[in-house]
Amino acid sequence: xxxxxxxxxxxxxxxxxxxxxxxxxxxxxxxxxxxxxxxxxxxxxxxxxxxxxxxxxxxxxxxxxxxxxxxxxxxxxxxxxxxxxxxxxxxxxxxxxxxxxxxxxxxxxxxxxxxxxxxxxxxxxxxxxxxxxxxxxxxxxxxxxxxxxxxxxxxxxxxxxxxxxxxxxxxxxxxxxxxxxxxxxxxxxxxxxxxxxxxxxxxxxxxxxxxxxxxxxxxxxxxxxxxxxxxxxxxxxxxxxxxxxxxxxxxxxxxxxxxxxxxxxxxxxxxxxxxxxxxxxxxxxxxxxxxxxxxxxxxxxxxxxxxxxxxxxxxxxxxxxxxxxxxxxxxxxxxxxxxxxxxxxxxxxxxxxxxxxxxxxxxxxxxx
Amino acid sequence: xxxxxxxxxxxxxxxxxxxxxxxxxxxxxxxxxxxxxxxxxxxxxxxxxxxxxxxxxxxxxxxxxxxxxxxxxxxxxxxxxxxxxxxxxxxxxxxxxxxxxxxxxxxxxxxxxxxxxxxxxxxxxxxxxxxxxxxxxxxxxxxxxxxxxxxxxxxxxxxxxxxxxxxxxxxxxxxxxxxxxxxxxxxxxxxxxxxxxxxxxxxxxxxxxxxxxxxxxxxxxxxxxxxxxxxxxxxxxxxxxxxxxxxxxxxxxxxxxxxxxxxxxxxxxxxxxxxxxxxxxxxxxxxxxxxxxxxxxxxxxxxxxxxxxxxxxxxxxxxxxxxxxxxxxxxxxxxxxxxxxxxxxxxxxxxxxxxxxxxxxxxxxxxxxxxxxxxxxxxxxxxxxxxxxxxxxxxxxxxxxxxxxxxxxxxxxxxxxxxxxxxxxxxxxxxxxxxxxxxxxxxxxxxxxxxxxxxxxxxxxxxxxxxxxxxxxxxxxxxxxxxxxxxxxxxxxxxxxxxxxxxxxxxxxxxxxxxxxxxxxxxxxxxxxxxxxxxxxxxxxxxxxxxxxxxxxxxxxxxxxxxxxxxxxxxxxxxxxxxxxxxxxxxxxxxxxxxx
Numbered sequence: 001x002x003x004x005x006x007x008x009x010x011x012x013x014x015x016x017x018x019x020x021x022x023x024x025x026x027x028x029x030x031x032x033x034x035x036x037x038x039x040x041x042x043x044x045x046x047x048x049x050x051x052x053x054x055x056x057x058x059x060x061x062x063x064x065x066x067x068x069x070x071x072x073x074x075x076x077x078x079x080x081x082x083x084x085x086x087x088x089x090x091x092x093x094x095x096x097x098x099x100x101x102x103x104x105x106x107x108x109x110x111x112x113x114x115x116x117x118x119x120x121x122x123x124x125x126x127x128x129x130x131x132x133x134x135x136x137x138x139x140x141x142x143x144x145x146x147x148x149x150x151x152x153x154x155x156x157x158x159x160x161x162x163x164x165x166x167x168x169x170x171x172x173x174x175x176x177x178x179x180x181x182x183x184x185x186x187x188x189x190x191x192x193x194x195x196x197x198x199x200x201x202x203x204x205x206x207x208x209x210x211x212x213x214x215x216x217x218x219x220x221x222x223x224x225x226x227x228x229x230x231x232x233x234x235x236x237x238x239x240x241x242x243x244x245x246x247x248x249x250x251x252x253x254x255x256x257x258x259x260x261x262x263x264x265x266x267x268x269x270x271x272x273x274x275x276x277x278x279x280x281x282x283x284x285x286x287x288x289x290x291x292x293x294x295x296x297x298x299x300x301x302x303x304x305x306x307x308x309x310x311x312x313x314x315x316x317x318x319x320x321x322x323x324x325x326x327x328x329x330x331x332x333x334x335x336x337x338x339x340x341x342x343x344x345x346x347x348x349x350x351x352x353x354x355x356x357x358x359x360x361x362x363x364x365x366x367x368x
Numbered sequence: 369x370x371x372x373x374x375x376x377x378x379x380x381x382x383x384x385x386x387x388x389x390x391x392x393x394x395x396x397x398x399x400x401x402x403x404x405x406x407x408x409x410x411x412x413x414x415x416x417x418x419x420x421x422x423x424x425x426x427x428x429x430x431x432x433x434x435x436x437x438x439x440x441x442x443x444x445x446x447x448x449x450x451x452x453x454x455x456x457x458x459x460x461x462x463x464x465x466x467x468x469x470x471x472x473x474x475x476x477x478x479x480x481x482x483x484x485x486x487x488x489x490x491x492x493x494x495x496x497x498x499x500x501x502x503x504x505x506x507x508x509x510x511x512x513x514x515x516x517x518x519x520x521x522x523x524x525x526x527x528x529x530x531x532x533x534x535x536x537x538x539x540x541x542x543x544x545x546x547x548x549x550x551x552x553x554x555x556x557x558x559x560x561x562x563x564x565x566x567x568x569x570x571x572x573x574x575x576x577x578x579x580x581x582x583x584x585x586x587x588x589x590x591x592x593x594x595x596x597x598x599x600x601x602x603x604x605x606x607x608x609x610x611x612x613x614x615x616x617x618x619x620x621x622x623x624x625x626x627x628x629x630x631x632x633x634x635x636x637x638x639x640x641x642x643x644x645x646x647x648x649x650x651x652x653x654x655x656x657x658x659x660x661x662x663x664x665x666x667x668x669x670x671x672x673x674x675x676x677x678x679x680x681x682x683x684x685x686x687x688x689x690x691x692x693x694x695x696x697x698x699x700x701x702x703x704x705x706x707x708x709x710x711x712x713x714x715x716x717x718x719x720x721x722x723x724x725x726x727x728x729x730x731x732x733x734x735x736x737x738x739x740x741x742x743x744x745x746x747x748x749x750x751x752x753x754x755x756x757x758x759x760x761x762x763x764x765x766x767x768x769x770x771x772x773x774x775x776x777x778x779x780x781x782x783x784x785x786x787x788x789x790x791x792x793x794x795x796x797x798x799x800x801x802x803x804x805x806x807x808x809x810x811x812x813x814x815x816x817x818x819x820x821x822x823x824x825x826x827x828x829x830x831x832x833x834x835x836x837x838x839x840x841x842x843x844x845x846x847x848x849x850x851x852x853x854x855x856x857x858x859x860x861x862x863x864x865x866x867x868x869x870x871x872x873x874x875x876x877x878x879x880x881x882x883x884x885x886x887x888x889x890x891x892x893x894x895x896x897x898x899x900x901x902x903x904x905x906x907x908x909x910x911x912x913x914x915x916x917x918x919x920x921x922x923x924x925x926x927x928x929x930x931x932x933x934x935x936x937x938x939x940x941x942x943x944x945x946x947x948x949x950x951x952x953x954x955x956x957x958x959x960x961x962x963x964x
Contacts, residue, residue, distance in 0.1 A: 126375075167385065170378045221585075224419065227404040227412025240420045244584040265405040272394050279390050287383035295379060299386065310393045317400050 004057050009285065009351040015278040016344065019329040020046060022271060026259045027332055029237055030251040038251055038332055045334040049341035056345035061294050061353055064346065068112075068119035072138070075112035078105035079145040103335065106146045106154045111339060113142060114161065114300035121169035122293035132175060135162075147193055153323025155190070157307050159183075164303035168286075168296055218248045222257040222316045233264025251332040253324055256316045275309050275328075285351045294350035301343045421593070422583045424493070425554055428574025429524055431601030433538060433564060435610040436638075436838050442538050442565065444524035448500040450508070451493035451556065454485055456517030456587030463515065470508055471497055488555060495543070495556040499525045499653060516586035526558065526652045530610060532645030533617055536673035537608065537773070537836075539563020540651040558652070563673075564604075564836065567772040574601035607636030607838040615956045616641050616934075619949045625936040626674035627949060628819035628834075632922060632931045634842045635823075635832035637771070639932075639953070640816075642674040676771060679779040679812035680935055683889030684739045684872075684942070685918050686760075686807025688825070688858060690747055691732055693759035695854040699750040701743070705731040708742040714799055719745055722890070736861035739872050739888060741806050748805025753796045754784045756804055762848050763821050764831045765813050770845070771834045779813040808892060815933045818920045822886075823931035824848060825858060826922035862886055863925050866947075873919065876947030881958035884950060885928075886921020888942030914938040919946035923954050930957060 024043065031038045078096055082105055085096070096105055117135055124131045139162040147155045166176050191199070225241035228234070237243075239261040242250045247257050260268050282302040289295035305328050312327040314320030326336045404412065433442035450471070457463055468478055481496055488494040509520050526541050528534065539562035544553040553559060554576070560566040577598030582590045609629075616627040620643050629639035646663055650656075663671050672678055682689075694702035710726035712719045721727065721741040727734065735743035748756065760766060766781040782804055785793040796804075803809040816834060824831050829848035862885035866877040872888040892915055917939030922931040932950060939945030 164386075168379070168382050170375055170382065221419075223404060224412050224415045226401070227408045228416035230405055230409045230413065240582075241416055244420055244582070244590065246419050246585040260401065260405065265401055268401045268405070269398065272398055276390065276394050280387060283383050283386050283390070287380050292379075299383070302386070302390075306390050306393060310397065313397050314400075317397075317404060319396075319400055 004352055005054075007352045007355045008057065008348060009281065011281040012278060012285075012344065012348060012351070015274050015281070016329070018270075018274045019278070022259070022267075022274070023330045025236070026255055026263075026330060027251060029239070029262055030242060030255055030258045030332075032237060033243060041334065042332050042337070045337050049338050052338060053341045053345040053348070056342055057348050057352060059349060061291060061346075061349055064115065064297070064349075065119050065122070065293050068115045071108075071112040072116040075105060075109040076142060076145075079109055079142055081105070082145070082149060106142075106149065106151055106158075107335065107339065109142045109146070110154065110158060110161065110304060111343060113139065113158065114165070114297060114304065117162065117165040117169075118293055118296035118300055121165070121296055122291070126170040127172050127175060132171070135166075136179070147190060151324075152190075152321075153311070153325050156323070157304065157311065157325065159186070160307055161300060161303050165296065165300050168299040168303075218254070219315070219318045219322060221246045221248070222254050223318045225257040226260040226317055229261040229264045231265045233260075233262050233267060236262055238262060253312065253326060253331060254316055255331050256313050256327050259330070260317075271330075275305070279306050282347050285347060285354065288354055289350050290354040291350075294353065298347045298350050301347055304343070305340070419585075420582055422581045422587075422589070424579045424581055426577035426579055426596075426598040427523060427554075427557060428576060428598035429600040430526065430541075430558070430574060431568075431572040431603045433568075433572070434603070434605050435608045436606060436636075437609070437611075438605065439610050440529055441534050441606065441608070441610065443527050443529065445527045447498070447523060447525045448502065448505040448509075449495060449521050449523050449556070450497040450500065450505065451519045451521065452485070452496050453491065453493055453517045453519075453587055454488065455490040460485070463518075467496070467508075471500075471504070473497075492554075493519060493556065498556075513588075516588055526649075528648050530614075531647045531649060532643075533613060533641070534608075534610070535563075535645035535648045536642045536675070537563055537640045538648065539565035539567075540648040541565055542651055542655075561651070563773060564606075567774070568604055571604065572601040575599045605838050606836050607631070607634075607638060607840075608640065608836065609638040609957075609960075611960070612953055612956055613639045613641050615952050616949055617643060619952045620936065623936050623939060623945075624668050624674070625934070625939065625946075626678065626815040627932070627934050627953075628675050628815045629930050629932045629953060630819050630823055630832075630834055632823040632826045632832075632928055634840075635834050636838065636840070637834050637836050638930060640675050640773075640836075642672070642678075644668050644670045646670045673773065674935070674937075675815045676769070676773050676776045677814070679777045679814050680916055680918075681809070681891040682807040682811060682813045682818065683891035683916070683918050684741075684807055685818060685887045685889040685920050686805070686811065687736060687739065687744050688821075688862070688887055689760050689763060689765070689807075690744050690751065690756060690805040691736060691858055691861075692763070692850060692854070693751050693755050694732070694747050695857075696759060696850070697751060697755050699747065701747050701750055702732060705729055705734075706743055706746050708740050710742070712742050712745050712802075714745075714802070717799060719799070719802060733857065733861045733864070736858070736887065737864045737868065737871050739865075744805045745802040748802045749798055751801070751805065753782055753801050753804060756801070757781045757784065760811070762846075763824060764845065765811075765817055765821070769814075769816050769820055769834050771816060772836065776816075777814050779817055780810060782810045807889060815935050818918070818933035818935075819931050822920045822922050822933060825855070825862070826885075826928040826931050828852075828855065859885055859925075862921055866921070867925075873943035873947045876943050877951055880923070880951045881955045882924035883926065884921055884923040884954060885925045886919055886950065888947070889918030889920075890940070890942050891916040891918060893938070914940050917942045917945035919943065919950055921950065923950075923957075 027042055028039050082096055096103060116138060120135055139158065143155050143158050146158065163176065163179065166179060221241060225239065225247055228241065239258060241247050241261055242258045247254050250258055259271065279302050282298055286295045286298035286302065289298060308325055308328045311320055311323065311325045315322045326333055328340055329337065429444060432440060432444065434440050454460070464478065464482065467473070473481070485494050505520055512518060512520060528538060539560060541558040542561050544555055544557045544559055548559055549555060560569040560572065565572065575598060577596045579592060580594040581592050584590055612629060616639055620627065620641070624643055627639055627641040628637065630637045650659060708721055708727035708730050710721050710724045722739070727738050727740040727742070730738070730740045730743045734740065760781050766779055768776045768778050782796070786796045787793055800809060804811060820832060820834060829850050831845045831848060833843040833845055863883065865871040865888065866873045866884045866886050868874060873886060877884050893913060917936040918934070919942050920933040922928045932953065934946040934949050936945045
């Protein structure tokens with residue numbers, strides 16, 4: 001027990017605590033004059049998440065490898081079930097109701113796919129056709145199932161994460177560029193399979209002012225919130241855009257606007273630096289991992305964190321289309337927080353197992 | 369696991385690629401934040417403030433208009449108005465449907481409301497329904513929180529208790545039009561369109577207040593941040609005597625015409641009646657296009673203010689002007705006399721006196737009293753057109769009186785020379801001079817000009833600017849120089865018109881409460897010829913072929929106070945048609961004076 005805790009990576013713990021602090025302050029600001037229960041729930045989720053986090057730190061990485069195939073197949077099967085028995089929510093069929101809890105198979109698939117690809121490349125040579133095409137199939141199958149839900153955001157995250165795994169697994173750049181070059185074709189197929197409202201979202205992204213009271217409204221309002229914050233921000237609980245409900249979903253996907261409005265550029269910089277430290281540290285852990293499986297898995301998780309942060313902040317500030325992606329560790333949402341903490345715990349386990357290899361750490365204590 | 373060293377090396381290299389990519393992505397985000405939060409900060413801050421702040425105008429209460437005794441002529445009634453800010457409405461059609469059933473709008477109203485919403489700015493309140501009683505608005509008012517963007521305001525609306533009686537004088541209001549918006553008015557402000565409501569618009573209107581509110585995204589008010597109250601417009605007390613106007617209207621009945629009464633010293637107007645009138649309350653209640661068309665097309669022209677906008681031939685009242693001209697020019701007949709045989713022969717034309725048998729020997733006094741045409745034919749012949757027109761100009765004819773009721777007709781005086789159609793000029797014929805002297809011909813005057821003329825005769829020659837505000841200092845436009853004994857002669861003649869057997873108004877006015885001095889007139893309707901007599905009976909109520917009846921004068925004869933001019937269109941003879949109105953008014957004035 002002490003062995004494990006002593007070997008935990010301090011940098012990750014500290015940056016996570018920093019994000020936790022920011023998260024609670026911002027979430028309170030977002031809901032303080034409305035549904036305060038949201039804040040209380042999130043505190044409980046953090047507590048549960050930390051318990052789970054410590055638990056996962058004790059699970060040997062080998063066990064994770066064994067889980068790869070079953071997790072991928074279960075995720076794929078539940079994805080296939082969605083069009084048949086899924087719940088329709090906001091015009092899209094994404095949820096699967098298990099009686100006790102409802103969950104999004106697409107959310108599960110992201111992590112299962114990372115696990116699967118890490119497992120696949122852990123013991124296989126890159127730059128061979130079978131080892132290129134089979135993983136590609138592993139990616140395209142769930143991607144196709146998710147795009148018809150339709151869930152554009154998750155599909156794109158899935159595809160980008162897969163490309164990141166290809167890069168990490170050591171494929172020569174020409175293989176990777178070939179995969180990327182095929183993307184216009186993918187985009188074409190995507191566009192044809194999109195629903196009207198999705199096309200509208202993309203078009204609105206290209207010119208938000210074209211429909212200031214319709215779909216572009218949210219992005220305009222969040223840009224106003226961010227910009228009006230200025231360098232120092234309007235002050236804690238002093239933001240007007242959030243308090244007067246000009247921001248949509250201000251405690252979930254658009255929570256960054258609250259942070260930027262009340263905290264200003266200074267707080268935004270703190271957040272970006274925290275993300276930078278966290279992800280950079282994960283990549284360092286990956287680079288020095290004892291096992292190739294652990295290294296690849298860590299890289300995949302780091303890519304997903306980075307993609308989430310970039311896509312979320314990008315959409316709220318109007319440089320990317322609006323797709324439903326949470327801001328890691330900050331947005332309200334129990335399942336997202338729990339899965340991310342779980343994923344971070346896996347990275348922590350990699351760090352624990354690779355201890356000694358990773359620079360900037362004190363030598364093992366006599367107890368170890 | 370890492371059997372091949374080169375794979376491990378490559379992996380470490382790839383990790384550096386990831387580190388750099390991450391750094392680049394974070395840098396992109398940071399640059400975007402710098403762009404928004406530093407470079408665009410000012411503009412976006414302004415937009416955030418615009419989002420948050422709502423300036424709600426507070427409409428001022430319009431000043432009231434009362435008569436000289438404080439009786440309300442234009443007052444404010446409390447009512448409720450329903451407004452909407454279109455950009456705050458999520459589903460406009462659903463809301464309109466809901467409101468239609470709640471407020472029981474007719475399809476026509478709905479159409480008009482939709483049109484108004486379409487034409488208005490989306491971020492400003494648009495008036496949906498005005499002048500609602502509490503009973504009408506109560507059901508909606510209780511549920512107002514469920515309708516973001518809607519607002520109910522308590523306010524006032526204009527009410528004219530005397531309706532038709534004062535419609536031309538007081539005028540009416542209507543909602544601001546596009547041209548008014550350019551002048552800074554709001555679309556739901558009412559603006560005076562005619563009469564005193566228009567002339568005194570600046571004083572009556574008051575100044576707009578405003579309230580700065582914080583609103584949320586649904587347009588709901590969160591807090592009031594700052595308030596500048598509106599200030600009420602000025603209350604204006606007129607010189608009008610509405611009881612007097614009522615009496616005049618009562619005797620006038622359904623006939624069309626005009627009555628003006630003014631104070632001979634101050635120029636205060638006591639009565640300014642034009643019949644028929646319109647119910648001006650309909651403008652503020654939302655005038656139907658159909659009603660407006662009906663007024664426009666009505667033969668009786670109810671929209672016309674006959675006291676100032678209609679010019680009539682002065683008929684025999686003009687004989688007073690001719691008399692003054694004769695005395696001023698000292699023509700032989702002015703101090704002499706002539707024989708009236710019932711007509712005068714002018715070349716091959718026979719110019720008739722109204723009395724076929726003739727007046728026999730007449731001097732100026734008798735000619736005025738009996739209104740002898742022949743005497744004035746000859747006087748006019750001796751004077752010529754120029755002297756007649758010059759004299760009329762002195763007494764304020766042919767020019768606007770300057771009463772604050774634009775637009776005002778100036779009437780028409782014949783110019784010195786006759787303008788022919790081919791562009792040349794020539795002297796008027798003798799016949800034209802004669803006709804003009806008895807007030808037929810080309811001359812036209814307004815009833816207000818005529819009343820002012822009567823006032824000048826009574827006050828010794830001061831031409832006053834008629835005005836409508838009590839206590840306002842009199843403004844003398846000019847003093848007409850006329851020898852006191854001449855003035856006395858004319859005044860005496862006018863007295864005998866009403867008080868001496870044979871006077872043209874004697875039978876109607878001999879028992880008047882005050883001794884009246886006046887002059888009757890019977891203006892021939894130009895289209896009428898002697899042969900049309902057989903058509904006379906077709907419209908018994910208002911006979912379009914009957915002459916216009918004039919009566920002008922002042923009272924009391926000794927120590928005069930008021931001057932008046934009365935015209936009854938198609939009323940027939942001046943004394944019998946217009947005289948009773950003067951009598952009734954004088955009776956009331958005498959009674960009012962006794963009370964004080």
